[in-house]
Amino acid sequence: MAYLQPSDYTNYGLPATTTADWITAATALINSYCRRPDLNVIQYTERLRVTAGSQTVHLSYLPLASLAPATLPLVSIQGRYARPRRGEMVDTPMLELASAFSLPGQWVTLDPTTVDFDPNTGELTLPWNLLGLPYNEVSVTYTAGLSTIGDDVLSACAQIVRNAQAQPALNSKSSKLDTMQMQYFSSSLIDETVQAWLRPYIANRLG
Structure with a gap:
């Protein structure tokens, strides 16, 4: 338009x-x-890498905005559990348990309401999961625009x-x-x- x-x-x-x-x-x-x-509010989907040791990612399109009142701009989020790098030791009971069940590398759905975000900068802070495993990649569907x-x-x-x-x-x-x-x-x-x-x-x- x-x-x-x-x-x-x-x-x-x-x-x-x-x-x-x-x-x-x-x-x-x-x-x-x-x-x-x-520049109007429309929906985007991005797949983003998570820096090792970090729980944050930055979305490309700003500002984050909702398509309808009382709704979040974050529509859906999936995170992929990080695989240990070559040479890294799995030295905690939780990580050993996770590896035994082949959880590293799997995609899981995250509740958008548990993700902290700044609508102006597009920074998302991901929650820690129960096993304490980090994420190395996320797929975010969100709405942004004016x-x-x-x-x-x-x-x-x-x-x-x-x-x-x-x-x-x-x-x-x-x-x-x-x-x-x-x-x-x-x-x-x-x-x-x-x-x-x-x-x-x-x-x-x-x-």
């Missing part, structure tokens, strides 16, 4: 006669720059359109603007001001 609606155009310095293709292309360029399909598209994103969208309309190669009345044209000129369309507005919403990692 385009971030700017016709009723917003004049409020953000665009002519009321601006056609929808400009806004649609600018919206697609914003999503591409932020490395995500949309419940309301704010002035920073709306201003960025309008600025991209203004920058594009200032490009002679783009400001052609004879052909319909498309996303590929905008992508080609993205280095000049997403100026420092636009980058500053969009910085909080860029995905933390590729993929």
Whole structure:
């Protein structure tokens, strides 16, 4: 969905006669720059490595937000028990018991309500399981995005359109603007001001 609606155009310095293709292309360029399909609240699934000795992971898409009131942004979580590294000794009764039943390497479902999380940083702190086994990988399904598209994103969208309309190669009345044209000129369309507005919403990692 385009971030700017016709009723917003004049409020953000665009002519009321601006056609929808400009806004649609600018919206697609914003999503591409932020490395995500949309800035609205949608569902993501990520598989993340857990650093040895740590109980935390960081999600890529921020901020964490719920799709509906009274629901958690964490939809489901699975953790995989860590296997001992080569040369590591299994020297505790619990670890010996776990190894006897081949638990290391298995995936288990975690209760999302037992996972501590920061919606702004995307940091998850995993709970310890009863056997005290660490996790080396987690698969997290969660929801993230903006419940309301704010002035920073709306201003960025309008600025991209203004920058594009200032490009002679783009400001052609004879052909319909498309996303590929905008992508080609993205280095000049997403100026420092636009980058500053969009910085909080860029995905933390590729993929």
